[in-house]
Amino acid sequence: MNDIGSSTNSEVTLALTGVSKVFPGVVALDKVDFSLHSHEIVGLVGENGAGKSTLMKIMIGVSQPDEGTISRDGILISPKDPSDAIRHGIGMVFQEGTLVPNLSIMRNLFLCHEPGFQKLGFLSRRAMREAASRLMEEVKVSADVETSISDVSPAERQMVEIARLLWLSRLYGQKHPVLILDEPTTVLNDGERTILFDILRNIKKEASVILISHRLQEIVENTDRIVVLKDGKNVTELPSANARISEIEQLMVGHTFSADRYREDEQTPAGAEEVLRVENLGRRGAFEPISFVIRKGEIVSLVGLVGSGKEEVCRCINGLENADTGAVFLKGKKLLMGSPNGAVRAGVGHIPIDRRNDGLALGMSVAENVNLLVMNRLKVWGFVSPPRERKNAKVWVEECRIKTPSLGTMCANLSGGNQQKTVIAKWLSSKVSLLILDHPTRGVDVGAKEEIFRLIRKLAREGIAMLIMSDTLEEDIGLSNRMLIMKDGRFVKEMACPPGKKPGPRDIIDAIV
Amino acid sequence: MTEKKTAVAGEGPGTAAARRGRLRIPTLSYAVALLFLVGLVFSLGNGNFITGYNLSTIISYAVLLLLVGLGQMCAILVGGIDLSVGGVMSFVSVSFVIVVQVIGYWAYPLFILVGILVGYLNGILLTRIRIPSFIATLGTGGIFMSLAMIVAPVPVNVPTPKWGYLDIFNGTFLGISNVIFIGLLVFLLYFAILRFTAVGRNIYYVGSNIKMSWMSGINIARTRNFAFILSGTGAALAGIMVSAVQYGCNPYVGSSYILPSIAAVVVGGTALTGGTGGAFNTLFGALIMSVLQNGMNVVGVDQYFQQSILGMMIIVSVALTFDRSKTPVIK
Numbered sequence: 001m002n003d004i005g006s007s008t009n010s011e012v013t014l015a016l017t018g019v020s021k022v023f024p025g026v027v028a029l030d031k032v033d034f035s036l037h038s039h040e041i042v043g044l045v046g047e048n049g050a051g052k053s054t055l056m057k058i059m060i061g062v063s064q065p066d067e068g069t070i071s072r073d074g075i076l077i078s079p080k081d082p083s084d085a086i087r088h089g090i091g092m093v094f095q096e097g098t099l100v101p102n103l104s105i106m107r108n109l110f111l112c113h114e115p116g117f118q119k120l121g122f123l124s125r126r127a128m129r130e131a132a133s134r135l136m137e138e139v140k141v142s143a144d145v146e147t148s149i150s151d152v153s154p155a156e157r158q159m160v161e162i163a164r165l166l167w168l169s170r171l172y173g174q175k176h177p178v179l180i181l182d183e184p185t186t187v188l189n190d191g192e193r194t195i196l197f198d199i200l201r202n203i204k205k206e207a208s209v210i211l212i213s214h215r216l217q218e219i220v221e222n223t224d225r226i227v228v229l230k231d232g233k234n235v236t237e238l239p240s241a242n243a244r245i246s247e248i249e250q251l252m253v254g255h256t257f258s259a260d261r262y263r264e265d266e267q268t269p270a271g272a273e274e275v276l277r278v279e280n281l282g283r284r285g286a287f288e289p290i291s292f293v294i295r296k297g298e299i300v301s302l303v304g305l306v307g308s309g310k311e312e313v314c315r316c317i318n319g320l321e322n323a324d325t326g327a328v329f330l331k332g333k334k335l336l337m338g339s340p341n342g343a344v345r346a347g348v349g350h351i352p353i354d355r356r357n358d359g360l361a362l363g364m365s366v367a368e369n370v371n372l373l374v375m376n377r378l379k380v381w382g383f384v385s386p387p388r389e390r391k392n393a394k395v396w397v398e399e400c401r402i403k404t405p406s407l408g409t410m411c412a413n414l415s416g417g418n419q420q421k422t423v424i425a426k427w428l429s430s431k432v433s434l435l436i437l438d439h440p441t442r443g444v445d446v447g448a449k450e451e452i453f454r455l456i457r458k459l460a461r462e463g464i465a466m467l468i469m470s471d472t473l474e475e476d477i478g479l480s481n482r483m484l485i486m487k488d489g490r491f492v493k494e495m496a497c498p499p500g501k502k503p504g505p506r507d508i509i510d511a512i513v
Numbered sequence: 514m515t516e517k518k519t520a521v522a523g524e525g526p527g528t529a530a531a532r533r534g535r536l537r538i539p540t541l542s543y544a545v546a547l548l549f550l551v552g553l554v555f556s557l558g559n560g561n562f563i564t565g566y567n568l569s570t571i572i573s574y575a576v577l578l579l580l581v582g583l584g585q586m587c588a589i590l591v592g593g594i595d596l597s598v599g600g601v602m603s604f605v606s607v608s609f610v611i612v613v614q615v616i617g618y619w620a621y622p623l624f625i626l627v628g629i630l631v632g633y634l635n636g637i638l639l640t641r642i643r644i645p646s647f648i649a650t651l652g653t654g655g656i657f658m659s660l661a662m663i664v665a666p667v668p669v670n671v672p673t674p675k676w677g678y679l680d681i682f683n684g685t686f687l688g689i690s691n692v693i694f695i696g697l698l699v700f701l702l703y704f705a706i707l708r709f710t711a712v713g714r715n716i717y718y719v720g721s722n723i724k725m726s727w728m729s730g731i732n733i734a735r736t737r738n739f740a741f742i743l744s745g746t747g748a749a750l751a752g753i754m755v756s757a758v759q760y761g762c763n764p765y766v767g768s769s770y771i772l773p774s775i776a777a778v779v780v781g782g783t784a785l786t787g788g789t790g791g792a793f794n795t796l797f798g799a800l801i802m803s804v805l806q807n808g809m810n811v812v813g814v815d816q817y818f819q820q821s822i823l824g825m826m827i828i829v830s831v832a833l834t835f836d837r838s839k840t841p842v843i844k
């Protein structure tokens with residue numbers, strides 16, 4: 001393994017050997033080996049449920065392995081918790097972020113470690129300021145260190161977290177800090193992404209980085225070596241320099257991908273019946289009045305950058321926000337504005353972007369989540385019937401291919417892809433006529449993505465109208481019948497996407513920016 | 514590997530409970546086991562504990578706790594708390610004693626209605642005026658407590674000629690005290706509402722994830738109002754019962770039920786964070802609390818020391834029955 005990648009001449013700084021971890025009902029990790037050299041960026045890839053997060057959690061001491069060892073610069077360690085791990089120079093930047101929003105950058109940087117700045121028993125603000133400014137320079141953050149975290153961009157927050165981890169490693173005298181970044185780019189725009197990777201390359205002089213991402217493109221471009229996990233086992237590792245994305249995908253999923261991943265050949269033309277009619281819908285400060293129509297079985301993609309107003313348009317249609325002007329009609333009936341209840345009753349479904357917080361009752365079972373919207377249909381003589389509940393849940397769990405040990409399994413125990421399928425199942429069982437999909441494949445692995453695409457096509461065939469906002473332009477183009485492009489709160493262009501004659505991303509980018 | 518797998522799978526009460534579905538048997542089984550253990554200790558400690566007379570005392574207190582606890586449970590399940598149960602109990606019990614002498618049996622529906630209205634008021638304060646339930650019910654609880662004092666500054670009694678109106682609670686049927694039937698009836702009512710009605714189910718959804726519930730079109734205000742109505746009703750029923758079995762009462766009676774009502778809910782295994790738990794949990798919680806309180810008297814534990822034992826037992830029993838795996842953050 002030593003001859004792999006560009007890190008041939010550096011020694012192994014972190015090594016996990018034969019690590020296993022078993023959770024009730026699942027073997028999360030099965031004798032996994034992982035090594036990280038100093039001054040190296042390693043990409044860790046695998047489907048949801050492949051064991052990436054469990055492996056990370058073991059490294060930072062959130063969970064302990066059932067078997068196997070962890071060694072740091074040749075010495076065995078067993079981190080008890082994240083604060084113990086950081087003493088060994090291992091730290092993680094979480095997907096959700098772990099900073100305190102109402103404290104300043106400086107306070108967050110040195111949180112819980114302020115005593116180092118004490119002079120005569122009082123904290124020296126000046127010493128803290130100086131140290132913080134130096135750190136912020138390293139990660140190219142120009143904001144004043146007294147700015148409160150809630151006022152800085154997601155990109156800068158991430159930089160602050162990285163700087164904090166670097167500083168802590170130095171504080172504990174670690175020569176080769178290990179930074180773990182879990183999906184760092186999901187919240188970033190293109191420019192910020194470039195800056196992040198510039199900084200990571202710069203940090204490489206001092207530290208090693210483990211990068212987890214579903215965006216294989218950025219993994220290939222920015223890492224030295226790629227480690228592939230599948231079903232809790234090592235599959236392979238390969239140097240990034242000559243890795244091909246299709247090859248990695250194949251390794252992750254275990255089978256080859258169909259060239260037609262968006263199932264274009266299954267795309268059906270829009271029906272004649274009008275399902276959604278938006279008339280002059282506008283919201284001051286968010287988007288200017290817009291009108292459009294979605295027909296039966298039609299997939300319409302709303303395309304635009306962050307701030308283009310597309311999110312707000314959707315939020316007005318499903319009642320989460322109230323519009324200032326205009327009206328929304330579903331199958332000819334005017335929707336009550338500003339009321340999710342009204343929208344849901346009329347038949348508007350909504351797959352939210354943040355499924356964990358907005359889409360599911362995580363502490364409740366799969367069956368309870370699937371049945372949420374249809375309680376009234378599961379009644380016999382006015383009372384909810386448990387056999388009907390089970391039956392309905394079973395039908396939709398099978399229909400959406402939710403992988404769960406049982407109907408009573410708590411949703412918190414499912415993988416991201418299966419949680420997403422549970423959210424979809426919930427709406428499908430309620431027989432919606434319009435489904436708004438807000439980034440349906442965000443944070444979902446390749447295999448689950450395919451299943452979600454399959455479901456979307458099936459829904460279109462069954463006549464459900466869909467309004468989609470996607471993670472990538474490619475996905476928008478591939479899935480939709482028609483695209484509505486928005487820019488700076490204005491509707492700018494409509495494009496047809498018939499199968500076989502899809503426009504390329506380049507045709508659209510000009511309109512977006 | 515497979516051996517290991519089964520070993521781990523058997524360990525976590527939470528995950529096993531989750532797999533078996535809504536009844537959450539393992540959590541409950543801890544509560545049941547605890548009840549038997551506590552009962553056994555007291556029976557061995559003093560022969561009088563298990564006598565018929567003493568058992569009826571235990572049951573009587575347990576049913577009172579059950580009535581107020583079932584209501585409290587609904588408020589907790591929906592993600593709130595109801596501190597007004599004490600005030601409501603006091604107000605209802607003294608007013609009931611006075612009014613039952615005048616209007617007879619009509620006093621029963623009248624004061625159940627009072628409970629419903631107070632619960633609705635609590636709900637409105639939370640859902641319309643947006644005051645957290647902890648504060649809102651602390652306020653209404655205080656108001657009703659003082660109303661109780663104004664209505665009856667001293668203990669009031671039902672005169673002997675009117676005792677017939679209270680036979681509903683004091684009679685027996687097939688040799689079993691009516692109190693048990695009443696407790697069972699109310700228990701079944703709450704169980705059925707939570708388990709078999711859409712609005713009851715919504716209480717769980719709202720308590721579990723309020724934002725998701727809102728986005729899914731659940732009427733949050735109506736669900737919360739309903740949960741607090743159930744809570745007010747439970748407190749009113751307990752207020753009626755406490756007067757009926759004693760043929761009178763003092764205006765302070767409710768204040769000693771606020772914390773025990775919460776304890777009965779939590780000891781049974783319902784999470785204070787909302788969304789998990791149920792009527793069966795509260796049934797056993799009420800029984801445990803009642804057996805404890807009575808048993809300590811029978812065995813002869815010092816009055817002042819009882820409070821600390823009760824406090825310790827709450828901590829121990831919650832440690833056993835509370836399903837931590839369902840709540841990522843313990844507040």
